[in-house]
Amino acid sequence: MNLVELKSPSKEIRQDHWGKILCYAATGVLLLLLLTMMYFVFSKGIRTFTVDGVKVWKFLTTSQWEPTSTTPKVGALALISTSFLTTILAAVIAAPIAIIIAIYVVVIDTKIGTKLIQPIVELLLGIPSVVYGFVGLTMLVPLIRRSFGGTGFGILAGMLILALMILPTITSLAIESLRGVDRSYWNFAYTLGGTTWQVITHVILKIAAPNLIIAVIYGIARAFGEALAVQMVIGNTIQMPINLLTPTATLTSKLTTDIGNTVAGTLANDALWSLALILLLMSLAFNLIAKRFAKRRVKS
Amino acid sequence: MKKQLVIGSLFLLGLTLLAGCGQQKTTSSTENTTKSTKVIAVGSTALQPLVEEAAKKFQTDHPKTSINVQGGGSGTGLSQVAQGAVTIGNSDIFAEASQGIDAKKIVDHQVAVVGMAPVVNPDTKVKNVSLAQLKQIFTGKITNWRELGGKDEKIVVVNRAAGSGTRATFEASVLKGAQAVKSQEQDSNGTVQQIVKSTPGAISYLAFSYFKSGIQPLAVDGVQPTAKNVATNRWQIWSYEHMYTQKKITSTTQKFIKYIQSSRFQDTIVKKLGYISIHDMEVVKDAHNQVSEK
Numbered sequence: 001m002n003l004v005e006l007k008s009p010s011k012e013i014r015q016d017h018w019g020k021i022l023c024y025a026a027t028g029v030l031l032l033l034l035l036t037m038m039y040f041v042f043s044k045g046i047r048t049f050t051v052d053g054v055k056v057w058k059f060l061t062t063s064q065w066e067p068t069s070t071t072p073k074v075g076a077l078a079l080i081s082t083s084f085l086t087t088i089l090a091a092v093i094a095a096p097i098a099i100i101i102a103i104y105v106v107v108i109d110t111k112i113g114t115k116l117i118q119p120i121v122e123l124l125l126g127i128p129s130v131v132y133g134f135v136g137l138t139m140l141v142p143l144i145r146r147s148f149g150g151t152g153f154g155i156l157a158g159m160l161i162l163a164l165m166i167l168p169t170i171t172s173l174a175i176e177s178l179r180g181v182d183r184s185y186w187n188f189a190y191t192l193g194g195t196t197w198q199v200i201t202h203v204i205l206k207i208a209a210p211n212l213i214i215a216v217i218y219g220i221a222r223a224f225g226e227a228l229a230v231q232m233v234i235g236n237t238i239q240m241p242i243n244l245l246t247p248t249a250t251l252t253s254k255l256t257t258d259i260g261n262t263v264a265g266t267l268a269n270d271a272l273w274s275l276a277l278i279l280l281l282m283s284l285a286f287n288l289i290a291k292r293f294a295k296r297r298v299k300s
Numbered sequence: 301m302k303k304q305l306v307i308g309s310l311f312l313l314g315l316t317l318l319a320g321c322g323q324q325k326t327t328s329s330t331e332n333t334t335k336s337t338k339v340i341a342v343g344s345t346a347l348q349p350l351v352e353e354a355a356k357k358f359q360t361d362h363p364k365t366s367i368n369v370q371g372g373g374s375g376t377g378l379s380q381v382a383q384g385a386v387t388i389g390n391s392d393i394f395a396e397a398s399q400g401i402d403a404k405k406i407v408d409h410q411v412a413v414v415g416m417a418p419v420v421n422p423d424t425k426v427k428n429v430s431l432a433q434l435k436q437i438f439t440g441k442i443t444n445w446r447e448l449g450g451k452d453e454k455i456v457v458v459n460r461a462a463g464s465g466t467r468a469t470f471e472a473s474v475l476k477g478a479q480a481v482k483s484q485e486q487d488s489n490g491t492v493q494q495i496v497k498s499t500p501g502a503i504s505y506l507a508f509s510y511f512k513s514g515i516q517p518l519a520v521d522g523v524q525p526t527a528k529n530v531a532t533n534r535w536q537i538w539s540y541e542h543m544y545t546q547k548k549i550t551s552t553t554q555k556f557i558k559y560i561q562s563s564r565f566q567d568t569i570v571k572k573l574g575y576i577s578i579h580d581m582e583v584v585k586d587a588h589n590q591v592s593e594k
Binding site: 067068069137138141142145151152153232235236237238239247249256257258259260261262263264265266268269 | 371375399465487
């Protein structure tokens with residue numbers, strides 16, 4: 001081996017360098033995507049307030065949405081409250097069922113659970129939302145109309161479709177979090193004479209609780225951002241959600257319905273960007289809340 | 301230290317990219333007129349199938365050109381072509397009728413006529429209404445089909461998304477400035493079709509090409525919604541399909557639009573896809589909905 005070879009970096013070192021650069025580049029692209037997207041939505045979303053002169057509190061506290069009329073009004077209260085209401089109701093329905101399914105898969109019958117139930121859950125995860133929406137439109141809406149009257153479109157249809165959609169999301173995350181509970185804890189509890197029920201409620205669920213909450217939050221985040229399926233069944237009428245059968249509209253359904261029909265730079269378009277900004281801020285909030293629970297878990 | 305350097309340089313890279321995006325927009329309009337045989341048509345989803353079909357045919361005759369057709373909605377089409385970001389902006393409405401568009405900057409090419417009619421759920425048993433009654437339904441003055449000689453059933457109004465071409469046409473011909481009743485809004489023909497078909501008491505409006513079994517098109521003042529009646533303006537709810545361009549366009553773009561407007565294309569594909577040929581029209585309509593003899 002001569003001196004020149006020793007002075008220049010070896011092939012392996014160069015490989016190492018390239019690997020590092022590749023990693024930085026990939027992470028950089030991700031960071032860049034996030035930053036540009038935030039910049040884009042923020043700069044467009046605040047135009048309603050800075051350029052068109054709509055007051056922020058008015059935007060958030062009124063529910064008249066007539067951006068193209070001669071006296072334009074944009075109030076997002078009805079949209080915001082419907083989004084929250086449908087999402088929370090969907091989570092209330094889906095979360096308990098999801099957690100019970102997860103318990104079945106992880107604790108009660110691992111064999112059927114992993115061989116049958118889990119593949120089903122994964123299959124459901126992959127179904128595109130337009131399919132859920134179509135099922136809702138052709139089966140759920142007529143069913144609600146026949147059973148409760150009205151047109152069938154509304155919060156009830158929206159929340160049921162959303163519950164169906166986030167059920168697999170929460171279930172698969174819940175399965176993972178229950179699997180994460182150390183086997184030795186179960187065995188201790190059994191040794192102490194605990195029944196399966198006691199082991200589940202006092203040990204497994206208690207230890208997995210923070211993770212289960214994260215699972216539900218991710219489910220909620222998905223429901224909040226879901227657009228197409230909800231748009232097809234919610235009725236797209238901008239009014240305050242008075243009862244479960246009122247046809248109404250969510251932030252996302254309004255966005256998908258209108259975005260292509262508005263001209264960039266007009267109030268109608270800017271106001272939609274403001275809705276997108278609210279959605280972005282909400283999903284950030286959901287993520288931060290999930291992070292908080294993740295931290296708490298580490299401490300305990 | 302190293303980490304900060306990396307993040308810092310990424311930030312700079314991002315900023316230059318962003319700056320680049322901004323610049324491109326202002327210069328692209330001049331570029332489009334001078335070079336390349338690439339045509340990009342963006343906008344109306346109602347017009348999209350027609351333009352796609354035309355692009356397919358045109359490209360087999362002119363293999364060197366590339367025509368890219370995209371949806372996005374009339375509003376998107378108009379604002380993109382006004383900015384010079386695309387070659388052609390497809391629209392269901394006149395640029396003059398759209399807020400925020402400087403119609404003087406772009407040129408209108410009318411490529412087809414589309415007729416629209418109110419449609420109801422057959423179960424209402426109503427087949428004919430007057431124009432005044434139609435207006436009263438959509439402004440919420442008439443709320444039960446019984447008032448129109450139909451079944452005792454609540455009227456469920458299904459409107460189109462505010463700003464959509466179909467709604468603009470319908471409101472211009474029927475509501476004439478009156479405010480529509482607060483109601484359900486849908487943005488696609490397919491969904492409207494589905495909802496009217498399955499909801500008792502539902503009324504909405506659709507382009508002629510979307511009529512099918514299970515929904516009942518209404519005659520207005522005894523006039524049936526047919527292509528023939530549109531041509532003479534006896535049926536008044538119709539509009540043009542527009543392809544807007546910048547003032548200066550390439551010869552390829554010009555040829556493409558000429559091709560779509562040619563009798564050969566109008567009499568075959570345009571009719572096959574359920575539109576009405578511009579050559580069949582005996583009247584013209586301007587941006588303010590004024591109709592005159594051709």
